[in-house]
Amino acid sequence: MDPAGPGPAVPPFAPAEPPSGAQGDVVLSDVMGRDRSINLFAGFVRDIESSSRRLDDSSHNTTVLAPLNSAIESLPRKPWEDPRDYSALGPNAYEGGDGQERAQRNLRRFVEAHMVPVSPWREGAKAKPIGDDQEIWWEEKDGIRMIQPGAIEVVSVASTVANGDVWIIKIARNYA
Template sequence: MDPAGPGPALPPSSDAPAPPSGAVGGEVVLSDVMGRDRSINLFAGFVRDIESASQRLDDSSKNTTVLAPLNSAIEKLPRKPWEDPRDYSVFGAQAYEGEDGPARAHRNLKRFVEAHMVPESPWVEGKNAEAIGDGQTIWWEEKGGVRMIQPGDIEVVSVASTVANGQVWIIKQARNYA
């Protein structure tokens, strides 16, 4: 223990961390919490790879409900989120190789990520909304005490986070994004 005492109080150093880039006055936004829950870290990684999605979640003026599929749901998909059977039928087995392949894969991944983002929060039960990526009308309803995304009867496991610009809902399976 220092016999001289704790010393004088010092002002915060200029090295203090800045608030998150999209946050106003230090508000916590969706981009700050996407990676917190390990059960959805695959989806959170995809979000970071899509600039338009990352920017939206970082923007405190754009409310969003993120429907984040569990890692296990993504692993069970019949194809990778960046694959599209139509690409294989047109371009063959090398659909994601060559000069245009990576751009095709990126467009597909963007569609997958944005199909899991709703530009509403709070999102009221029964209110129709359009997913950002596919424009499909979706809604949610309570069935037997369980929140379900429609169409598809997709179970909401939990509301993982509520922050200044929206919520992260963890869902049991991926939405049909084709």
């Protein structure tokens, strides 16, 4: 056994890049597609013009809570589906122009439920995701960062850039 103890541990929340804070540097839109484990969510963000613009704007800080691909794949329905649409309109709720607009609106709600307009986001500080009235916060217990309410585990902080952070989360937030 080494008397000096184990070497320094790298915390799972160490940013992939050092924060720069300078205008014109790397922004969230530049890093969203880097991590393959969240490429489904990154694609959804690109599909929502307002969200994509926000992540490209160095004057709007954001903490992106990007669900793992496996989390999106295991959802009970697609992020663009809403059971209320099926109840009101039947199985063809997303057909045609009106259906595509409904799907786009629902996808926007899903994406915005995962974007917190705060960065840096301090532990315990309550914030409302874009387009969501429910306040959320995060806390760390036993070295695990959890988004509350819902005890959603943060797997890692994938990137820290001029206008925010990308946090990879184990499950998707409730977006209904």
